[in-house]
Each structure stands twice: as C-alpha cells, then as structure tokens.
Amino acid sequence: QKEVEQNSGPLSVPEGAIASLNCTYSDRGSQSFFWYRQYSGKSPELIMFIYSNGDKEDGRFTAQLNKASQYVSLLIRDSQPSDSATYLCAVSARSYQKVTFGTGTKLQVIP
C-alpha cells in the first residue's frame, strides 16, 4: 500500500469551475499535510498546508483535512488556465523531519 495516494488524472475542468483534488494517507500518526503545485519542467511550489481537522482557506484555495478518514483534499475555486499543473499531496511524519509525497494529480483547466 502506498503511503500517500492520489489519482494521477488528468482531471479536466472548465475555466471558472471548482477543481477538487483528493489524497489519502496510510500513517495515522501523520501531523502535517501539504499541497504543492508543480508546473511542467519546474520545481514544486508550496501552496497550502494544514495541521488540524477542518478547512483552511487562502484566496481561491481551500484545504480540507479529515484525520479520522485519513483524507486530505484541495479545492480550487474559479479555476483558471494558469492553474493547469500537477498537484502533489504531501504528509509529514511525527518528527516533521521527513515528508512523504504522493505521485500527483494532473489538473487541466479548459478555457
């Protein structure tokens, strides 16, 4: 079983719609959860992090965490073509020293 699982996609949404990206993790002791955006040929960029159950909003982005279900999601409202990228879910172990990454979901926003 993979430690962090994501659907590879591609997930296609029309411009202006809500994109919903999902991630599950296996370690119940995980403490911190991250979403990175990676454009083709570029390095990952941290866009959201969440530590406690519930929702965290930052502009058009909302991260949702459900520790009981071991589930993390990222919602992107009013999706733009510039949001087209691969989104990596990442989970930190108890020590915070290491982060385990999922393989990413490719998002395509269609104009």
Place this chain on the structure above:
Amino acid sequence: SQTIHQWPATLVQPVGSPLSLECTVEGTSNPNLYWYRQAAGRGLQLLFYSVGIGQISSEVPQNLSASRPQDRQFILSSKKLLLSDSGFYLCAWSVKTGGGEQYFGPGTRLTVT
C-alpha cells in the same frame, strides 16, 4: 526572505563520469536540507536529508552520496554515473521549528548518456 539556489540548471554527462550538484540556502540558519530525485513522469524520491553539518541520512542505497560541509550548503555526488541516474534533482529546506513544510530550489535536470 529565504532563497535556495541550485546549480547547474542542466547537465549532460556520460555514463561512468563523476557528478557534483550543489545547493545553498540564504536567509535562514541551521535548516534541515534534502535531496530528491524525480524521474520523468514519476513522483519525488527522497535520496538524502541532513539535520546539521556533517549529519547525513540516506534513504535509498545507491551510487550517490551527499555531504553538508557548511550549515547552508548541501552537495550531491557520484563517482560513476549510471543511465538510471538521469532525472530532475531537487534540493529543499525546512526549518526545525516548523510543521515540516519544505521549500524547493529550481532543480537540476541531469541526463546521463
């Protein structure tokens, strides 16, 4: 603000040649440092991480090695490259007092021919 540098940006090396990739971080002290490799179309593979000068933890046994000669300098090396070493090499840093969030450098794209 913090900045992370990696060089070179791209590199083409023949099989059997040595490798040295360098990463430096500015604007922070005593960071945790990481080397990842991302093969084409694949996820991020953690290769090494370091919590301090001279302290290196290896995640994947292979022909690569890492060193941290200074607080904000992290070097990835190989004595003899293999074809399978091709990939996108990423250096990242994190603060020790944070929640584990890591920040990536621009990466080095290595092609072994």
